[in-house]
Amino acid sequence: MAIKNNVEEFKARRFLTHAMGKLDEDTVLNLVRQGLKQGVDSLEMIEEARAGMEKVGELYDEGVYFLCDLMVGAEIFTDVINLVLKSTNIEPVSIYPPIIFGTVGGDIHDIGKNIMISVLKSKGCQIYDLGVDVPEAAFVEAVKKMGSPVLCLSGLITTAYESMKKIVDLLEKEGLRSQVSVVIGGLVNEAVKNYTGADYWVTDCAKGSELCIRIMHDQSSKQAIACL
Ligand code: B12
Numbered sequence: 639m640a641i642k643n644n645v646e647e648f649k650a651r652r653f654l655t656h657a658m659g660k661l662d663e664d665t666v667l668n669l670v671r672q673g674l675k676q677g678v679d680s681l682e683m684i685e686e687a688r689a690g691m692e693k694v695g696e697l698y699d700e701g702v703y704f705l706c707d708l709m710v711g712a713e714i715f716t717d718v719i720n721l722v723l724k725s726t727n728i729e730p731v732s733i734y735p736p737i738i739f740g741t742v743g744g745d746i747h748d749i750g751k752n753i754m755i756s757v758l759k760s761k762g763c764q765i766y767d768l769g770v771d772v773p774e775a776a777f778v779e780a781v782k783k784m785g786s787p788v789l790c791l792s793g794l795i796t797t798a799y800e801s802m803k804k805i806v807d808l809l810e811k812e813g814l815r816s817q818v819s820v821v822i823g824g825l826v827n828e829a830v831k832n833y834t835g836a837d838y839w840v841t842d843c844a845k846g847s848e849l850c851i852r853i854m855h856d857q858s859s860k861q862a863i864a865c866l
Contacts, residue, residue, distance in 0.1 A: 658714065715749055754823060
């Protein structure tokens, strides 16, 4: 039965963010199990846990947490994702070319990338995952080879922005820019989008998957019209 009472629902969500921020693994996993049983939306739970990870990052910044704590956070978050994904069981069946995805050069953060990929797969998309710390040219080669209308770049450290910009410049140089929409995610915002020359920025996996599917759909409609 879904949580009916708004106040209770609100409290449960705050608890998840709070427990994640405190790296309280048992509480986090129990809240997620309970949420799954009660029919709470999986993507919303992921977002609540992600907000807790932001807190972990802030405490690391303030010198309260250390690198090992970031790693513990990453492990708990991965357990959350595994729990949530066990409850969705959809095989990818896509009529579109694969979406190209990767964490850009110099950056090894991949939790967000992997979540986005799992969500997209659960919605029937095919993904070509280039992994982490991917050189700029590899993204451009993949766009050329696969003819995908969507290129997804993940980046969480400031140096990642330079790499994203180089990828967009390289796409331009190779004459591929107009055929592919560049979507960036991770620690990004409007200013980063403008700096890098990307088309869209996203920090929410539900919005990210809707956006990618919409782009693929629009692109294929355009191609169909061009063939008439
Ligand atoms: C976990 C973590 C780590 C783990 C990463 C494990 C892993 N396998 O990814 C470890 C411990 C390895 C790590 C290492 C480092 N980290 Co770190 N890390 C974090 C932390 C706490 C959480 C990141 C995370 O996983 N969040 C949860 C995920 C789900 O959120 P997300 O990535 O934003 O993804 C969501 C959306 O953005 C979206 N998304 C993500 N990508 C994309 C792409 C597309 C196309 C779309 C549509 C959507 C999308 O999908 C997700 C949906 O929920 C952040 C703090 C923070 N505020 O984010 C610091 C943080 C990113 N790390 C930081 C730093 C400094 C480092 C290190 C340099 C530390 C060091 N001294 O070595 C190294 C970096 C090494 C490198 N070269 O990359 C800084 C970066 C600061 C900066 N501005 O440059 C942060 C912000 C911490 C801080 N406040 O100081 N880190």
